[in-house]
Amino acid sequence: xxxxxxxxxxxxxxxxxxxxxxxxxxxxxxxxxxxxxxxxxxxxxxxxxxxxxxxxxxxxxxxxxxxxxxxxxxxxxxxxxxxxxxxxxxxxxxxxxxxxxxxxxxxxxxxxxxxxxxxxxxxxxxxxxxxxxxxxxxxxxxxxxxxxxxxxxxxxxxxxxxxxxxxx
Amino acid sequence: xxxxxxxxxxxxxxxxxxxxxxxxxxxxxxxxxxxxxxxxxxxxxxxxxxxxxxxxxxxxxxxxxxxxxxxxxxxxxxxxxxxxxxxxxxxxxxxxxxxxxxxxxxxxxxxxxxxxxxxxxxxxxxxxxxxxxxxxxxxxxxxxxxxxxxxxxxxxxxxxxxxxxxxxxxxxxxxxxxxxxxxxxxxxxxxxxxxxxxxxxxxxxxxxxxxxxxxxxxxxxxxxxxxxxxxxxxxxxxxxxxxxxxxxxxxx
Numbered sequence: 001x002x003x004x005x006x007x008x009x010x011x012x013x014x015x016x017x018x019x020x021x022x023x024x025x026x027x028x029x030x031x032x033x034x035x036x037x038x039x040x041x042x043x044x045x046x047x048x049x050x051x052x053x054x055x056x057x058x059x060x061x062x063x064x065x066x067x068x069x070x071x072x073x074x075x076x077x078x079x080x081x082x083x084x085x086x087x088x089x090x091x092x093x094x095x096x097x098x099x100x101x102x103x104x105x106x107x108x109x110x111x112x113x114x115x116x117x118x119x120x121x122x123x124x125x126x127x128x129x130x131x132x133x134x135x136x137x138x139x140x141x142x143x144x145x146x147x148x149x150x151x152x153x154x155x156x157x158x159x160x161x162x163x164x165x166x167x168x
Numbered sequence: 169x170x171x172x173x174x175x176x177x178x179x180x181x182x183x184x185x186x187x188x189x190x191x192x193x194x195x196x197x198x199x200x201x202x203x204x205x206x207x208x209x210x211x212x213x214x215x216x217x218x219x220x221x222x223x224x225x226x227x228x229x230x231x232x233x234x235x236x237x238x239x240x241x242x243x244x245x246x247x248x249x250x251x252x253x254x255x256x257x258x259x260x261x262x263x264x265x266x267x268x269x270x271x272x273x274x275x276x277x278x279x280x281x282x283x284x285x286x287x288x289x290x291x292x293x294x295x296x297x298x299x300x301x302x303x304x305x306x307x308x309x310x311x312x313x314x315x316x317x318x319x320x321x322x323x324x325x326x327x328x329x330x331x332x333x334x335x336x337x338x339x340x341x342x343x344x345x346x347x348x349x350x351x352x353x354x355x356x357x358x359x360x361x362x363x364x365x366x367x368x369x370x371x372x373x374x375x376x377x378x379x380x381x382x383x384x385x386x387x388x389x390x391x392x393x394x395x396x397x398x399x400x401x402x403x404x405x406x407x408x409x410x411x412x413x414x415x416x417x418x419x420x
Contacts, residue, residue, distance in 0.1 A: 040237040128218065163210075
């Protein structure tokens with residue numbers, strides 16, 4: 001699935017998924033949309049590098065992930081370590097779009113932010129974006145064992161934070 | 169954990185990553201161990217909650233700057249709003265195949281046909297009673313042409329019904345694109361947008377919908393765009409309102 005004959009056919013339809021991935025990685029929706037836009041721009045500039053017949057979605061996710069990592073690193077570890085919960089709580093005051101109105105999304109973003117980057121990207125690709133372990137390891141360039149063990153840690157931490165059974 | 173299934177294996181099983189034989193073994197272990205069963209249930213619930221929260225992003229309106237960012241490739245806006253509409257109404261993520269097929273249909277609708285130039289160049293709109301209506305060649309094209317068979321310089325893009333049931337059609341002319349809806353007095357123009365610099369002529373405008381027009385279409389359309397058969401049927405009915413008596417169509 002998800003193979004496209006041309007870049008132009010594939011990119012617009014993948015935009016909502018890319019935007020969701022950006023929300024799982026980013027501190028707030030504004031950052032997520034900036035990341036999505038940067039990804040699209042980067043992808044359009046380098047579309048000659050994508051090989052038709054291969055998965056366009058994986059290729060785009062990799063671009064986004066790399067841009068995100070660059071941003072995180074340039075922002076510096078110090079700031080990044082604090083970003084999570086309070087920041088996400090304030091999000092609701094920005095009436096920018098209907099997205100912020102969702103309490104569930106706010107909480108979910110805050111929970112994801114509390115994970116270390118290297119767990120968050122894996123939790124996102126597998127649990128939110130629906131990639132298999134092998135696809136995830138290819139997107140991230142990591143051994144599958146590393147993916148598997150980080151996923152265990154990430155989802156265990158999330159369960160502690162979010163709980164399993166209590167309602168929405 | 170103190171059981172025989174490692175965490176990695178347990179979660180690989182939960183995620184459907186194990187082969188059949190190993191999955192069956194873990195399945196049996198989990199079934200026999202209340203603690204593992206409870207853990208599986210909790211993690212499944214957490215997963216559903218987490219995914220459900222982020223899935224809201226898929227259904228949220230796409231900001232203009234993101235639409236514009238993918239606006240370079242032909243068809244981008246055209247595809248996107250129809251796709252967004254479909255998702256909003258059915259609230260599921262359409263399969264890629266379904267999506268591509270629909271996009272192909274829409275794109276073909278505006279692409280196919282001759283590029284025969286039409287010499288006459290009269291004003292495409294006129295104002296009557298404070299309202300702007302399509303005139304001359306534009307009015308004729310809106311009344312007579314099907315998206316699959318453009319005849320002059322005007323091409324019809326999408327045909328659809330608005331909230332009141334009135335039939336609306338998007339169109340592209342050499343230097344502009346717009347949306348007109350049928351009322352008792354003719355094709356009332358709801359929006360008219362100039363072609364971006366460098367995109368006049370025939371090809372580019374025909375395939376890439378102006379983002380402003382895409383937004384207008386999106387906010388006007390009720391339901392799905394007409395397919396070729398519905399479009400033809402609507403023409404055969406004289407573009408009369410599909411849901412309300414014709415005397416209501418277009419009266420606001």
